[in-house]
Amino acid sequence: MSPVVVTAKVSSFDLQVMNRIRTTLSTTIMMTAIETPFEAFLNQHDEEGWLAAVTTLLRSIHEVDKTATQIWFSFYPFGLFTALQQAADPEKLARELLLQGDYYLKNQIDSSHKFIYGHRYWAQVKKSVEQYVEKWNGLQSVPNVAQAQAPDTSLADHILEVAQIVARELKLNPSLLVGITAVAFMTVRQTGLEAFTASPGKVLIDDKHARKSPNQILSARAKDDSQGWLGFLKTVDKKWTVNHDENDDSANYKLNNAQDLAWGAEADRSRDWRAMDPRRVEGPIPVECRSASCGTCWVGVIGGAEKLSDVAAREGKQIKKFGYIDTTEPKPLIRLACQAQAHGAVSIVIPPWNGVFGKYKRPNADR
Numbered sequence: 001m002s003p004v005v006v007t008a009k010v011s012s013f014d015l016q017v018m019n020r021i022r023t024t025l026s027t028t029i030m031m032t033a034i035e036t037p038f039e040a041f042l043n044q045h046d047e048e049g050w051l052a053a054v055t056t057l058l059r060s061i062h063e064v065d066k067t068a069t070q071i072w073f074s075f076y077p078f079g080l081f082t083a084l085q086q087a088a089d090p091e092k093l094a095r096e097l098l099l100q101g102d103y104y105l106k107n108q109i110d111s112s113h114k115f116i117y118g119h120r121y122w123a124q125v126k127k128s129v130e131q132y133v134e135k136w137n138g139l140q141s142v143p144n145v146a147q148a149q150a151p152d153t154s155l156a157d158h159i160l161e162v163a164q165i166v167a168r169e170l171k172l173n174p175s176l177l178v179g180i181t182a183v184a185f186m187t188v189r190q191t192g193l194e195a196f197t198a199s200p201g202k203v204l205i206d207d208k209h210a211r212k213s214p215n216q217i218l219s220a221r222a223k224d225d226s227q228g229w230l231g232f233l234k235t236v237d238k239k240w241t242v243n244h245d246e247n248d249d250s251a252n253y254k255l256n257n258a259q260d261l262a263w264g265a266e267a268d269r270s271r272d273w274r275a276m277d278p279r280r281v282e283g284p285i286p287v288e289c290r291s292a293s294c295g296t297c298w299v300g301v302i303g304g305a306e307k308l309s310d311v312a313a314r315e316g317k318q319i320k321k322f323g324y325i326d327t328t329e330p331k332p333l334i335r336l337a338c339q340a341q342a343h344g345a346v347s348i349v350i351p352p353w354n355g356v357f358g359k360y361k362r363p364n365a366d367r
């Protein structure tokens with residue numbers, strides 16, 4: 001008598017589910033095995049938790065970094081990080097989301113925040129975060145001490161505490177350090193403590209720019225181009241400066257009144273932009289469609305947002321679809337450069353990646 005062979009039918013859906021469970025389990029086991037108590041604390045916070053912490057901190061952040069800090073958190077979204085981290089095949093997901101450029105914070109631990117004023121204190125902030133974490137992890141390994149620690153100390157409170165430690169050390173106003181410290185905490189969350197500690201902690205701006213005071217930077221952002229003698233009579237032929245790196249005096253281009261930011265950038269042939277970033281095919285701002293369809297040209301507006309045209313219906317709809325910002329504000333801090341028309345000098349920051357992430361975050365939203 002021949003043996004009876006029982007063949008279980010496994011559908012491709014079952015296989016996908018099994019693979020997903022296997023991936024989740026192995027990720028969980030790996031994270032549990034290497035996670036320090038501090039990382040475990042950070043990991044308790046989801047996207048909303050981080051958003052709440054940043055919102056709480058805003059009132060403690062100096063004017064010079066209030067917008068910059070929010071732009072940074074838009075440039076390195078926690079939702080995109082977790083989506084890629086949890087994906088069975090992150091490269092496949094990146095292709096599905098049409099991601100281009102460098103969307104991993106782990107590749108930019110010292111450089112991602114160069115546009116934040118607090119960047120000039122990065123070496124001290126990074127060191128203080130590491131010392132704080134070391135102390136935290138040491139205390140948490142002593143059961144009675146760990147229990148005695150206030151369990152309801154919030155993420156925002158811990159960030160403020162580190163900012164105050166650095167402020168005392170450097171004899172600075174803590175408000176100058178809160179934004180960059182929040183960035184450091186999120187960088188630990190997205191890159192892991194080991195990679196964070198291993199990065200050199202370099203400050204990437206020169207001494208001349210590092211010496212600038214917050215007030216000097218704020219007044220430069222508020223300044224408009226002189227239109228010359230009798231400039232007040234000019235109507236259509238006004239020209240405005242767009243700065244795209246406040247730490248580089250040559251990172252400027254001029255545009256005509258009411259020209260969009262991307263159109264004005266196209267004429268800037270001062271450098272080999274494409275060699276610096278393949279997405280920069282025409283000028284310093286990456287562009288593709290020039291019609292709010294691709295999401296390539298998003299920028300952060302660090303100064304002069306009020307001098308840009310209001311967000312029109314198409315830009316507002318598309319920017320949500322891309323996942324860059326979800327707001328009804330007429331002049332938000334994230335814009336599509338091909339849609340935002342300038343009526344004065346502005347200062348912008350160009351993110352290192354672009355993609356269409358909103359449909360992943362909000363799959364049931366209107367497309």
Ligand code: FES
Pocket residue numbers: 286287288289290291292293294295296297298336337338339
């Ligand atoms: S260039 Fe495509 S959205 Fe602006």
